[in-house]
Amino acid sequence: MEAQDHNPAKALWRYHAPAQMDQVQLAMWTELLEKRTGICLAESRKSFLLTSLSTRMRELGYDSYDAYFQYLTEGRRGVVEWEILVDRLTVHESRFYRDQRSLALIQDQFLPELSSKLGSRKNKEKSSIDIWSLGCATGEEAYSLAMQVDDFMLRKTLNSYYSITASDISSASLSTARKGVYHINRLKNVPANLLNLFFTREDENHYRVVEKLRERICFTRLNILYLSRARLGMMDLIYCQNVLIYFKRRHRYAMLEQMVKHLRPGGLLILGAGEISDWRHNEMQPVNYPGTLAFRRIHGNTSYE
Ligand SMILES: C[S@@+](CC[C@H](N)C(=O)[O-])C[C@H]1O[C@@H](n2cnc3c(N)ncnc32)[C@H](O)[C@@H]1O
Incomplete structure (x- = not known):
């Protein structure tokens, strides 16, 4: 059926449970999702697929999965x-501050080590700290990293430049992230001193991230399936949490290989603790810090520099 009803209000009153999908249709949709995003949708998540598809189809006035697929x-x-x-x-x-252990690793090891190395870097470009939040969703992770770094520099009276690239496949999430406005309930994990330093009150229930922090983060759309085509420089820290779990093992390995290529020697790759269990790489040394899954690049070429 062609899209006939583009009026969401009109489409909504016709609500009904998602139509059933046969095995052939299910295979078609899961293949499309995997081919375009790398995400592997388990059979157990079929109802999530049906609900998401049928909600969108209702908004457009479609009632056939095949017609919408076309x-x-x-x-x-x-x-x-x-x-x-x-x-x-x-x-x-x-x-915000979702993985306290990984942030503690940044605080205890990454920032002190890096601040002592910064002075010895030869050119200005390399005297910046470059961080990548990969699969940043609505921005909480990138802003948490920015607060961590900014606060460290303030306390140590360092004035090195830092920048964060925060990428995701979802344009809608990135647009929320760029606004940097969050409901007060979402800020419970932010330490009170940092809330005062890095947020201003927007209205009764919302806070906005201060400009100073927002301007350090570049939110950009990037499909991690195609990291090899990404125009990104070298990073001191790559932070990728709760993302790889959605991908098949071969995609995870390929993505990790690309992340390694974007890490400066000495740089850290911090993954979610359960993100991957058996990954080893000859240029990466596991970092022993309780409750975290992290690796340091010990050597390798720096072709992106
Ligand atoms: C569960 S969120 C994780 C957010 C954040 N890293 C955290 O741990 O709080 C997973 C994010 O990965 C993104 N994602 C999924 N597939 C992707 C892909 N192929 N390329 C880039 N981002 C992807 C999703 O859009 C989503 O925002």
């Missing part, structure tokens, strides 16, 4: 529609 995979309208759908099919759950 719309999505043909022409320019399909490209635009995919941008919207991919946001619905990915999980964007995030929190």
Whole structure:
């Protein structure tokens, strides 16, 4: 069926449970998702797929999965529609200061080591600290990293430059991240002194990240399946949490290989503690810090520099 009803209000009153999907259709949709994002949707998440698809289809007035699939995979309208759908099919759950152990590792090891190395770097570009938050969702992770670094520099009266690249596949999430406005309930984990330093009150229930912090972060759309094509420089820290778990092992390995290539020697790769269990790389040394999964690049070429 062609899209007939573009009026969401009109489409909503026709609510009904998602239509059933046969095995052939299910295979078609999961293959499309995996081919375009790398995300492997387990059979157990079929109801999530059906609910997400049928909600979007209702908004557009489609009642057939096949017709919507055709719309999505043909022409320019399909490209635009995919941008919207991919946001619905990915999980964007995030929190400020979500992984306290990994942040403690940054505080205790990464920042002190790096601040002593910065002075010895030869050119100005290399005297900056470059961080990448990969799969940043709505920005909480990138802002937590920025607060950590900024606060460290303030306390140590360092004036080195730092920048954070924060990437995600979801344009909608990135747009929320760029605004930097969060409901007060989402800020519970932010230490009170940092809340005062880095947020201003927007209204009764919302706080906004201060400009000084927002301008250090570049939120950008990037599909981690195609990291080899990404135009990114070398990083001192790559932080990738709660992302790889959605991918098949071969995709995880390929993504990690690309991350290694973007790390400066001595740089840290911090993953979520359960992100991958058996990964080893001859240029990466495991970092022994309780409750974390982290690796240091011990050598290797610096072709992106
Ligand atoms: C559960 S969130 C993790 C957010 C944050 N890293 C954290 O731990 O709080 C996973 C994020 O990965 C993103 N993602 C999924 N597939 C992706 C892909 N192929 N390329 C880039 N980002 C992707 C999703 O859009 C989502 O925002």
